[in-house]
Amino acid sequence: MDESYFFKLKSVAKDRLSPNGEVAFFLGILLYSGALLGICFFAIYYAVDFKKTSELFKGLFIGSGVMIILLIILFCLCVLFEKMVFKIQKIIGVVTVLYTIFIAYFPFFYFFIYLA
Numbered sequence: 001m002d003e004s005y006f007f008k009l010k011s012v013a014k015d016r017l018s019p020n021g022e023v024a025f026f027l028g029i030l031l032y033s034g035a036l037l038g039i040c041f042f043a044i045y046y047a048v049d050f051k052k053t054s055e056l057f058k059g060l061f062i063g064s065g066v067m068i069i070l071l072i073i074l075f076c077l078c079v080l081f082e083k084m085v086f087k088i089q090k091i092i093g094v095v096t097v098l099y100t101i102f103i104a105y106f107p108f109f110y111f112f113i114y115l116a
Helices: 002-014 018-046 056-081 082-087 087-116
Strands: none
Touching: 018 056, 018 082, 018 087, 056 082, 056 087, 082 087
């Protein structure tokens, strides 16, 4: 092994595996989720009549709004306190996995609300 191998390893650790990359991912999720939630809210509220939807869908809709609010809080904490990002890196990793699953099912959920 020579010096170039360790340089590549160091660049991966500083770039791709950096907690700041997670924060940028949160920003992308926040913009995507916020736009989709806003569009679906207006579509459901004005086209379907939100009062006629089932309690399950109302709860899921409100729950997704709460998840976005929690993401906003976590994103603001990570941006305001940069050193905290390194301390809670494991939590941020778990939250990243949960939100990745969340955004995978997000469009289908609102599609089914619209059909119901």
